[in-house]
Amino acid sequence: MSAPSGEATRQPRLGALGTARFVWRQLTSMRVALLLLLLLAVAAVPGSIFPQRDQDLAGVATYVEENPALAPWLDRLSLFDVFSSPWFSAIYLLLFISLVGCVLPRSKQQWTAWRSAPPRTPARLERLPEHRTVLAEGSREQVLVRSAETLRRSRYRVQVRPDDGSGSVAAERGHLRETGNLVFHLSLVGLLLALAASSLLSYRAEVVVPVGQGFTNTVARYDTYNPGVWVQPDDLPPFAVQLQDLSVEFEEEVGGQLGAPRDFQADVLVQRPGAEVEPDQIRVNEPLHTGGAEVYLAGNGYAPVISVTDAEGRLVYSEPTPFLAQDDAYSSTGVVKVVGSRPEQMGFTGAFLPTADFDDVLGPRSVFPDARDPLLLLTGYEGDLGPVNDGRPVNVYELDTRLMEQMTTEDGAPWSVALRPGDDAVELPGGRGTLRFGYPPDVVAAAQAAGEPASAVDPLPRFAGFTVRHDPGRIPALVFSVLAMAGLVASLFTPRRRAFVRVGREPEPDGRWRLDVAALARGEDAGLAEEVDALARRLGAPLAEPPPEAPAARSPEAAAAASPAPGGAGATSTTKTADRTGS
């Protein structure tokens, strides 16, 4: 298996270690990081073009139906699961490996840089991009100390160097820039981990609840339930929510937005573990916190009460039956599964229209979401409903008619019925029983006799669609996002500057000291000149008016030679202009 060692040594090769090092260096280079970033952007785009399973399962099903030839290929390329696809994952994992590989060494460098002294004071300060000369009073030591103090107050890290020639101060600021950049990149790693926690440890469930009913936080009660990989059914904290009332408002004014929803609010009673039952409210942007999970109001609709008796005259079905809205005017569809009827099980499918209208072209449909002229349209089936209570809850809204036969009238046409609330019960064909929109009259009478409110036997209660969500990753995700933004701002807007002050060799004839103040920036820095102006102003008085051969005033020799004539305000500005235009 292993090659003879002699041969191996003869061959000039990188070796496994060398190759690895090469690949690593490439991977952590800026160029590859840039490439991966661009790739990431491109790779995300198909996720907005094709429907995604995670988010729109029905959309995927429709797409597959409409494009039977193309869809399997798209599926093979994970184009319906872009954001969990191997190629998308590969890109972002490589990117983050690159990021860590790039940022950790830089963090180490930064750690040492924090604590090292500012660089050597350049010999010729007049060569730096910004340079001013001022005159300061006091002893040499005092001048140095005052300069250091001024710089420190401008948030520089400062070192005084009395033995550096005639004495200088070196200062540096802007480490925050690199630190901010590192915090930003590291926070992105944290954010990725928080997202991972979200997808592994969270669960999300949906449940439809007619007014007057409730639900408990158990897997069996939910219509849909999507747990993260690491979530067990036992992990769900026990709580119960009872829907007391649901108020819904729609746009009434005739215009482009007639019927658009305006306000939804669910009044609920909440039973948290070990606590009293408490009333609460859930609105669209205001979820309910139950301790361990949030409950969101995600949708609403109508749950017409349907009552069915079978051939033996027994009341086998009598309950609010949610019909799911299919359009903005709440044209809704739903199914009724009558499990206990004899001789055979029955099923009904159909539509519910809150404000019914018969359009010549579109057929029956609803024209307004509120129940102004409600109408229930049903057709019936008889036979075997198949497994109903096997814990696969999505089936509640679909009727599997493979083992059933459609009910027909005597002339063989499919049987169908249109009902308004309070209509008399209709006979099912073939003496199979009766069907009614609402509770049977004896039930209503009993409820009234018992003093129950009319809403208890309302033939047309609304339902609320609740989303229950528990997500331990969201707070960390928020924290890291905020950190990342703080780092970003620090990194983009902290100027990195070095400033130096040098004291002249000899005091001027009037006893003051000549100070050279100079600074340079790393990277672009529009504010540098302003800052040096301000520093110069704080450190001393402007230099006296220089002799006509202004540019020469730059060198200490020439300045020393110039006679220190007292200069007025006009003289000051001239000095500065000369200084600036020359630099």
Added chain:
Amino acid sequence: MGESLASTSNLLVYSAMTVYVVAFVAFSLDLSGRGRAAAAAPSRAGALVGAGGAPAPSTGTTGAPAAGEPAHERRAAAAIGVTTTWLALLLHTGAVLTRGLSAGRVPWGNMYEFTLTGSAVVTAVFVLVLLRRDLRYLGAFVVGPVLLSLGVALAVLYTEAAELVPALQSYWLVIHVSVATVSSALFVIAFSANVLQLVQDRRERLALAGTPPRRGQFMDKLPGSVELERAAYRLIALSFPLWSFTLVAGAIWAERAWGRYWGWDPKEVWTFVIWVVYAAYLHARATRGWDGRRAAYVAIAGFVCLLVNFGVVNVFFPGNHSYAGIG
């Protein structure tokens, strides 16, 4: 009350557009060199006064000598442009406010209002930047798009004023959208600078090769590509944190409205894509071997994504925007 406010708003939009046209013409005249007069620079007078049709000297002027704009030039047309832009902004702001009042809420509940408000913010950001820096040469490239988007808003996107659907009633949405608008405005202006930078870059290279471009002499009046590059970078550096904030605020809103902070909804996908592309731009500038020109292409790609996000995604891609029932 609401009715009459809404029609006042429309009237103000038309007035603002009229004034924008004046501003646009003024800025364009300035670029063409007609509105300029060299006040106290006799040495330059020959080259600059009324240089409208005359070809500029073959080299030197192209890409503006490092010092940039001749300091002593009076630019009457540009001054008119700035004044009229302020006036237009005033009318435009009035239109936004009356629109908001007529609907009784923030004026960005639909695409018409978003465009109306967004373009006002573009103008506002531009005139505010003008207070600090002389970017008047960008005037035509900012006012032009603003005018165009107002036209599109009126012609294509117009919607009656009305309240919002419940999922849109959240102060996080207000924060999210307002920051997104300011950020987009900065990206728009940066885009203008990037495009001009590329044109200028091309002209400079042609001039270097000894074959100065024969058309588009007005470009000689603009700063060189290096300065334009720097201007674009500053704008994007300012905008990028705002866009990051947009992303986070949007996630917080989605968390509250739908119970998940990130769901790869088409809108979210594109907000993310835009963010990544501009991050790539910031990287590109710091990558050895990537000059300003290639970085500019990345920034322009980012801007195209911004347009896709607003124009295409809102209209064509299915998203989490049906609030009626359980989907």
